Amino acid sequence: MVPEALFFSAILFVIGVVGVLTRRNAIIIFMCVELMLNAVNLSFIGFSRLYGASGQVFVIFVMSVAAAEAAVGLAIIIAIFRHHETVDLKNINLLKGWCSNCPWPNRVECIRLPAPSPSWCGCCRYCR
Amino acid sequence: MHPLAGSIAELVWLLPILPLIGFVINGAISLFTSFHAGPADPSAAHGEHDVAHAGHEAPDTHDEHAAPKRAPLHAIVTIVGPLVLLLAFGLGVAIFVAMPSHMATPFVKTFFAWMPVGTDLPIHWAFQVDQLSVMMVLFVTGVSALIHIFSVGYMGDDPGYARYFAFLNLFVAFMLVLVLGASYPVMFVGWEGVGLVSYLLIGFWFNDKANADAGTKAFIVNRIGDFGFLIAMFLIWSNVGTLDFSGVAAGVGSLPAGGPLLTTICLFMLLACTGKSAQIPLYVWLPDAMAGPTPVSALIHAATMVTAGVYLVARSSFLFSLSPVACLTVAVIGAVTALFAATIGLKQWDIKKLLAYSTVSKIGYMFIGVGVGAYVAGLFHVITHSFFKALLFLGAGSVIFGMHAAYHHTHSTEDAQDMRNMGGLRAYMPLTFVMMWIATLAISGIPIFAGFFSKDEILGSVIARAADSTLADVHWLGIPGSAVLYAVYVLALAGAFLTALYMTRMMLYTFHGPNRTGVEEQAHLHEAPPLLTFPVVVLGVLSVLGGIINLPAFLHLPAGWTGALDQWLAPVVGDATLHVTHGVAAETPHEVALVGLAIVVAIAGIVTAFVKLKPAALVPKRDAQPATGFERVLENKYYVDELYDRTVVTPVVAVSRSFLWKGIDAGLIDGVLVNGSAWFMRGLARSGSWLQTGQVGAYAWAIVIGVLAVLGAFTLR
Numbered sequence: 001m002v003p004e005a006l007f008f009s010a011i012l013f014v015i016g017v018v019g020v021l022t023r024r025n026a027i028i029i030f031m032c033v034e035l036m037l038n039a040v041n042l043s044f045i046g047f048s049r050l051y052g053a054s055g056q057v058f059v060i061f062v063m064s065v066a067a068a069e070a071a072v073g074l075a076i077i078i079a080i081f082r083h084h085e086t087v088d089l090k091n092i093n094l095l096k097g098w099c100s101n102c103p104w105p106n107r108v109e110c111i112r113l114p115a116p117s118p119s120w121c122g123c124c125r126y127c128r
Numbered sequence: 129m130h131p132l133a134g135s136i137a138e139l140v141w142l143l144p145i146l147p148l149i150g151f152v153i154n155g156a157i158s159l160f161t162s163f164h165a166g167p168a169d170p171s172a173a174h175g176e177h178d179v180a181h182a183g184h185e186a187p188d189t190h191d192e193h194a195a196p197k198r199a200p201l202h203a204i205v206t207i208v209g210p211l212v213l214l215l216a217f218g219l220g221v222a223i224f225v226a227m228p229s230h231m232a233t234p235f236v237k238t239f240f241a242w243m244p245v246g247t248d249l250p251i252h253w254a255f256q257v258d259q260l261s262v263m264m265v266l267f268v269t270g271v272s273a274l275i276h277i278f279s280v281g282y283m284g285d286d287p288g289y290a291r292y293f294a295f296l297n298l299f300v301a302f303m304l305v306l307v308l309g310a311s312y313p314v315m316f317v318g319w320e321g322v323g324l325v326s327y328l329l330i331g332f333w334f335n336d337k338a339n340a341d342a343g344t345k346a347f348i349v350n351r352i353g354d355f356g357f358l359i360a361m362f363l364i365w366s367n368v369g370t371l372d373f374s375g376v377a378a379g380v381g382s383l384p385a386g387g388p389l390l391t392t393i394c395l396f397m398l399l400a401c402t403g404k405s406a407q408i409p410l411y412v413w414l415p416d417a418m419a420g421p422t423p424v425s426a427l428i429h430a431a432t433m434v435t436a437g438v439y440l441v442a443r444s445s446f447l448f449s450l451s452p453v454a455c456l457t458v459a460v461i462g463a464v465t466a467l468f469a470a471t472i473g474l475k476q477w478d479i480k481k482l483l484a485y486s487t488v489s490k491i492g493y494m495f496i497g498v499g500v501g502a503y504v505a506g507l508f509h510v511i512t513h514s515f516f517k518a519l520l521f522l523g524a525g526s527v528i529f530g531m532h533a534a535y536h537h538t539h540s541t542e543d544a545q546d547m548r549n550m551g552g553l554r555a556y557m558p559l560t561f562v563m564m565w566i567a568t569l570a571i572s573g574i575p576i577f578a579g580f581f582s583k584d585e586i587l588g589s590v591i592a593r594a595a596d597s598t599l600a601d602v603h604w605l606g607i608p609g610s611a612v613l614y615a616v617y618v619l620a621l622a623g624a625f626l627t628a629l630y631m632t633r634m635m636l637y638t639f640h641g642p643n644r645t646g647v648e649e650q651a652h653l654h655e656a657p658p659l660l661t662f663p664v665v666v667l668g669v670l671s672v673l674g675g676i677i678n679l680p681a682f683l684h685l686p687a688g689w690t691g692a693l694d695q696w697l698a699p700v701v702g703d704a705t706l707h708v709t710h711g712v713a714a715e716t717p718h719e720v721a722l723v724g725l726a727i728v729v730a731i732a733g734i735v736t737a738f739v740k741l742k743p744a745a746l747v748p749k750r751d752a753q754p755a756t757g758f759e760r761v762l763e764n765k766y767y768v769d770e771l772y773d774r775t776v777v778t779p780v781v782a783v784s785r786s787f788l789w790k791g792i793d794a795g796l797i798d799g800v801l802v803n804g805s806a807w808f809m810r811g812l813a814r815s816g817s818w819l820q821t822g823q824v825g826a827y828a829w830a831i832v833i834g835v836l837a838v839l840g841a842f843t844l845r
Contacts, residue, residue: 017832020825020828021825021828021829021832022825024825029824089823089824089825090823092822092824093821093822093823
């Protein structure tokens with residue numbers, strides 16, 4: 001029973017990882033993270049058959065934390081959507097500092113990028 | 129058990145503390161009552177007269193002839209300032225009385241460990257009571273007390289009265305540390321301290337920038353000398369292993385006598401002495417130091433501080449006597465300075481400047497004395513010189529005081545210190561006139577007067593050393609030592625002639641002939657008040673009788689009358705003197721003839737002045753024609769200040785500006801090191817930021833690959 005559970009858990013985890021790595025939509029990535037969490041839950045349940053009920057207790061904890069995390073994460077994604085009018089992570093790159101293709105790398109104010117890009121340039125933290 | 133242990137000499141710590149207490153009290157009064165209104169000094173005439181004129185045009189303003197408003201607590205300053213000095217002098221006398229007639233070893237009183245550096249260099253705060261230091265204490269406190277009393281009258285109306293006495297007390301405290309210190313570092317504290325106070329007092333009327341600049345000049349020039357003192361101390365410590373006088377005296381024998389090391393130490397020490405004692409090449413600060421109040425010039429820049437260099441050489445006689453080359457250098461510098469300064473003194477019109485060059489010249493004689501190993505003669509001249517030079521300066525102070533008062537009454541802006549504006553003052557200041565003649569005869573070396581005995585002892589010692597001594601045996605820059613010493617004698621004799629000449633010139637132009645002050649002013653010229661004349665008279669008596677402390681042997685006086693100072697100082701400098709003279713007491717050949725020659729030279733100087741100089745033909749300063757030819761060179765002091773400016777000051781400033789400031793500081797430190805490191809780090813961060821794409825996917829890939837790498841590493845281990 002345990003090896004099967006671990007087998008499916010591993011498959012589920014890899015699906016989650018591949019989803020996180022390959023998708024660009026923030027909500028899809030978020031769902032894939034949930035998949036990875038559930039994969040871990042599955043292996044906890046499996047191991048609890050060998051080592052007693054503590055694994056199941058862990059699952060309860062993980063699910064409650066995941067619920068809280070889902071609330072916060074979705075709120076952030078909504079905030080990002082309101083700000084950037086997109087949830088495509090290709091356009092959310094504030095962490096990098098200056099964008100490599102920005103024509104005005106040192107300016108103080110950001111500008112709205114010309115079409116077809118729908119967003120502000122995101123070059124600096126003064127974007128409004 | 130030392131004979132002085134348990135005696136009053138245990139209270140030696142009180143000697144510098146007493147003036148220090150005066151400094152604290154007066155300084156506190158000065159700080160808490162200051163309402164400084166600007167310079168009101170007799171010798172700083174101009175600025176104050178401008179104020180007086182402004183007031184005169186507007187009749188409603190105050191009456192400038194009314195006595196100036198005095199600072200609060202003026203009376204306390206008047207009492208405390210001189211009193212601490214009198215107490216210190218009394219204590220000095222008590223210690224002197226308590227000393228046995230022949231004390232072989234100095235009494236060293238150690239108070240606390242001051243700078244214990246490891247175990248190799250335990251520097252203690254210790255005072256040394258021996259014949260030399262007690263002698264210095266006596267004349268420092270005695271002359272200082274007289275000058276403090278003079279200052280009460282001279283500076284009474286100055287707004288900075290309390291500040292003045294605070295500085296004057298502080299000076300005496302440091303001077304006593306200088307002469308009492310039992311090791312070079314303690315002495316150095318006093319050495320630096322008197323330099324500091326000298327700076328403070330030269331720039332006492334700092335509202336005038338020229339005065340402040342003169343103080344700065346003195347300070348900086350003295351720093352050059354202090355560098356020599358420090359190097360000499362370092363060399364002594366690294367080679368002898370101690371800095372106590374007694375320790376160095378005992379340990380210096382292990383060094384090669386006459387070797388380059390000892391000579392180097394002595395020459396660095398000589399550099400310190402030339403700075404503090406105003407000898408060539410560092411004498412330039414002393415004439416400018418006359419910007420200070422006249423009693424300060426008398427105390428610091430004539431009688432006491434400037435003789436510190438002579439004291440240092442005498443105190444280090446155990447070093448100098450082992451290095452004949454250094455001794456000859458000291459003597460040559462002294463002789464050249466004596467003649468050089470005397471020639472400049474010939475054409476000075478400012479009475480204080482003239483006395484300043486006279487001081488430089490006379491300290492040159494002291495250097496000749498201590499240079500040729502006649503330490504007692506040099507110190508003897510220190511004492512007699514302190515008497516008659518303090519007398520000259522205080523007399524000049526009385527003259528300036530009277531001149532200024534006269535000009536003040538008539539609102540004239542004439543120069544109260546210029547001798548061309550004086551003349552015929554003997555009718556107005558008879559007492560000062562007599563006292564100044566006494567001092568002039570003393571400094572010229574006329575028999576009976578104090579300066580005669582000390583100067584002739586120096587000159588006789590030079591001839592004695594030239595005949596037979598370690599100095600005569602060596603070569604100095606390739607010249608035989610005896611030839612150098614004969615040259616020194618000739619220079620000193622020429623300087624003696626010029627001394628008599630320029631001092632008589634000063635007397636003639638100041639006190640003889642017609643008065644040139646002005647008709648209106650003559651009504652206000654009068655003798656100085658008793659508070660000023662009392663110290664002058666005391667110093668006058670000392671200038672006459674001062675020679676009694678060391679009468680020469682050729683007078684054939686009863687035993688006990690001759691050579692008192694010789695016997696007194698024998699435990700301190702006797703060994704060093706004997707070392708220079710091959711271990712036998714020096715005999716001066718043809719001594720009486722030499723003395724006669726010196727007297728003839730001095731009288732010739734005075735007679736020349738009387739014959740050549742015509743005070744009647746002199747015109748006041750405002751009508752005077754500019755000097756021409758060599759006279760102009762002398763009046764401009766051989767352009768030495770200009771020479772130093774061109775060769776030292778300007779290049780130093782230029783190098784500092786273009787290389788040290790713009791090159792090193794702004795270029796290397798600010799540009800390359802400070803801003804450069806910031807630029808470097810910014811560039812590094814920029815290149816590193818290419819890794820930060822901001823794409824969450826890329827970060828996720830990095831995490832996954834990292835996790836796989838770590839897990840793989842654990843699995844495959």
